[in-house]
Amino acid sequence: MSNRQPTLDEVAERAGVSRGTVSRVINDRHHVSAKARLAVQSAIAELGYVPSMAARSLASQRRGAVVLAISSDDPALFANLFFAEVIAGVNAVIEETDLQLLLVLAASERGRSRLARILQSRGADGVMLLALRENDPLAKVAEAGGVPVVHGGRPLDGTPRWYVDADNRGGARQAVEHLVATGRSRIATVTGPQDLNAGVSRYLGYREAMALAGLSDHRVAHADFTEAGGAAATSRLLDEHPDLDAVFVASDAMAAGALGVLRERGRTVPGDVAVVGFNDVRAAQHTRPALTTVRQPIIALGREMTRMLVRLIDGEEPTPLILPTELVVREST
Amino acid sequence: MSNRQPTLDEVAERAGVSRGTVSRVINDRHHVSAKARLAVQSAIAELGYVPSMAARSLASQRRGAVVLAISSDDPALFANLFFAEVIAGVNAVIEETDLQLLLVLAASERGRSRLARILQSRGADGVMLLALRENDPLAKVAEAGGVPVVHGGRPLDGTPRWYVDADNRGGARQAVEHLVATGRSRIATVTGPQDLNAGVSRYLGYREAMALAGLSDHRVAHADFTEAGGAAATSRLLDEHPDLDAVFVASDAMAAGALGVLRERGRTVPGDVAVVGFNDVRAAQHTRPALTTVRQPIIALGREMTRMLVRLIDGEEPTPLILPTELVVREST
DNA sequence: GTTCAGACTGTAACCGCTCACAGAAAAGCC
DNA sequence: GGCTTTTCTGTGAGCGGTTACAGTCTGAAC
Numbered sequence: 219m220s221n222r223q224p225t226l227d228e229v230a231e232r233a234g235v236s237r238g239t240v241s242r243v244i245n246d247r248h249h250v251s252a253k254a255r256l257a258v259q260s261a262i263a264e265l266g267y268v269p270s271m272a273a274r275s276l277a278s279q280r281r282g283a284v285v286l287a288i289s290s291d292d293p294a295l296f297a298n299l300f301f302a303e304v305i306a307g308v309n310a311v312i313e314e315t316d317l318q319l320l321l322v323l324a325a326s327e328r329g330r331s332r333l334a335r336i337l338q339s340r341g342a343d344g345v346m347l348l349a350l351r352e353n354d355p356l357a358k359v360a361e362a363g364g365v366p367v368v369h370g371g372r373p374l375d376g377t378p379r380w381y382v383d384a385d386n387r388g389g390a391r392q393a394v395e396h397l398v399a400t401g402r403s404r405i406a407t408v409t410g411p412q413d414l415n416a417g418v419s420r421y422l423g424y425r426e427a428m429a430l431a432g433l434s435d436h437r438v439a440h441a442d443f444t445e446a447g448g449a450a451a452t453s454r455l456l457d458e459h460p461d462l463d464a465v466f467v468a469s470d471a472m473a474a475g476a477l478g479v480l481r482e483r484g485r486t487v488p489g490d491v492a493v494v495g496f497n498d499v500r501a502a503q504h505t506r507p508a509l510t511t512v513r514q515p516i517i518a519l520g521r522e523m524t525r526m527l528v529r530l531i532d533g534e535e536p537t538p539l540i541l542p543t544e545l546v547v548r549e550s551t
Numbered sequence: 552m553s554n555r556q557p558t559l560d561e562v563a564e565r566a567g568v569s570r571g572t573v574s575r576v577i578n579d580r581h582h583v584s585a586k587a588r589l590a591v592q593s594a595i596a597e598l599g600y601v602p603s604m605a606a607r608s609l610a611s612q613r614r615g616a617v618v619l620a621i622s623s624d625d626p627a628l629f630a631n632l633f634f635a636e637v638i639a640g641v642n643a644v645i646e647e648t649d650l651q652l653l654l655v656l657a658a659s660e661r662g663r664s665r666l667a668r669i670l671q672s673r674g675a676d677g678v679m680l681l682a683l684r685e686n687d688p689l690a691k692v693a694e695a696g697g698v699p700v701v702h703g704g705r706p707l708d709g710t711p712r713w714y715v716d717a718d719n720r721g722g723a724r725q726a727v728e729h730l731v732a733t734g735r736s737r738i739a740t741v742t743g744p745q746d747l748n749a750g751v752s753r754y755l756g757y758r759e760a761m762a763l764a765g766l767s768d769h770r771v772a773h774a775d776f777t778e779a780g781g782a783a784a785t786s787r788l789l790d791e792h793p794d795l796d797a798v799f800v801a802s803d804a805m806a807a808g809a810l811g812v813l814r815e816r817g818r819t820v821p822g823d824v825a826v827v828g829f830n831d832v833r834a835a836q837h838t839r840p841a842l843t844t845v846r847q848p849i850i851a852l853g854r855e856m857t858r859m860l861v862r863l864i865d866g867e868e869p870t871p872l873i874l875p876t877e878l879v880v881r882e883s884t
Numbered sequence: 885g886t887t888c889a890g891a892c893t894g895t896a897a898c899c900g901c902t903c904a905c906a907g908a909a910a911a912g913c914c
Numbered sequence: 915g916g917c918t919t920t921t922c923t924g925t926g927a928g929c930g931g932t933t934a935c936a937g938t939c940t941g942a943a944c
Contacts (some may be wrong), residue, residue, distance in 0.1 A: 237924080369612045560930080894935105913916105
């Protein structure tokens, strides 16, 4: 059944031309007469010819594939809507090209060496990198591969040449400004991990907005982007600053935890305390009260990373991109 | 910087042997003297040699890659923890091999033809298929590729030769038996879509358990696995069968909807009505009351699919696999 | 001391495509 | 019509491996 696929030579013979001409038609090159092109095209159609990736990439020295490397291989961490949405965005662009998408989950040493092998075996024409912590060795591995690397989100240490990031700082500022505008002044924040750019930038945005509004920004608790962490941080916040009337929580998961603690502690939301989250994950609509939050264009992040990488592969020189965020006001403010 | 990678010939020369011998060492074949093997190995280490995927797959006619095809390219649908967890499981096994993982999101015609191209260009040694609805054309495309195909979950029409599935029927039966054991007898069910195997099997399990317990299984409402659908179905159920004292809901998302409706209608859970869900998504712990549910081993699903595919590629003949589910009792029963 | 099986090694023919180069055909010019 | 350009086409040498085959070398058996 699995009859040998036809080869370029068979197409050439059938079309009555030479191998070179068929190759030119396939790769849409100039210097092919209309007649020859037509003959080749119909031969291809009749034979159901599809060029062999392997032969093509051996001869041309490019691979026709890119890798999406995610710095996480703990299933619990990877199993995260964020990644799923990024992948959806990446896929949307990949589909328009004839590139293939290689997925590498690479937080461990093992995963990293897999990526290194792929790159060294000329296995990909480019890399997209996601979710890097401070000093993540994955970045070095990727950069050493000799192919373009696009970062999703800036790593904390140093700014890579090419990246796409959400406007974390601006979004945080927006959120806090909204709180100020609705009459809050003793505004606290629960931050994300401070070894992650998103954590730092959102905290920075909070401080900027507070400074601009002439408010004190000392009501701070650091957490880790998880629901439990958010709950604990909120608890500390209430202990230390019982007067707070609003809290900007740097992720929706943490905000869910915060809402729970506020309820337990007898504070009404948004009556006593207004709450703003960050990310706009689907669950944000289902908290009670529904969460006001900053929407991050995650799918667009994936899409734009991929566009940027494709441009790099084509030899262009794109510039880094910061995607705008958007405040979504619901019931919690 | 991107200095040409060393080739096999350079390794051969440095080791003072022929190309063939180097190849044998790399592929761990017999008939290589210890001396030659050692010389080659150190030459490889010194040169940092990594074989070229492209050349190797051209010559050997295998690709060193498998594709995971997901029948969904609507970002909203794909952005689903289910898929993320499957991918995590797949990755865990892939990491142990030297296979690469190609991801194809293929619900549309375009996605499907991409998969077809990959297979026809001998771009993969095997395919894993996920989330097929009745008559999903993706299945045909995959089967036509001439490489082994492993299904994740049985499609509704026909049983594929190789698949891994969760024990949907058994899990449903377990759930209902639990309700019976805790003293319920007027047990209703909200089903999933009946063009999806999971929907049908869970309904079947419900009916089996009811029959075994000698109870009537006529309290049924069909829905679509979404929260809104589950809410609407529960509403209908309460209208038509106000006497029900328990409901087995075929997914957690639908169960969340059901809990909302029950609360609105003034029924206490589990006092008046016990509720069991299915899947054990993370959110199930956060509903109020926390949801009793059937845990599906999603990561294991990905893992076992991949193991099965690897065996097939190695020429073995694995048998289909049904993974056990597990009842997780929380507050709603 | 032959003979011979068996372990090792080298050789060379592919695998299916790309691409630089050279030759042929067509077009443009005087 | 001859000559130069320009456009098209064929040719052949790789790309970097795998693998069948043939040859070499060993030690054991006779």
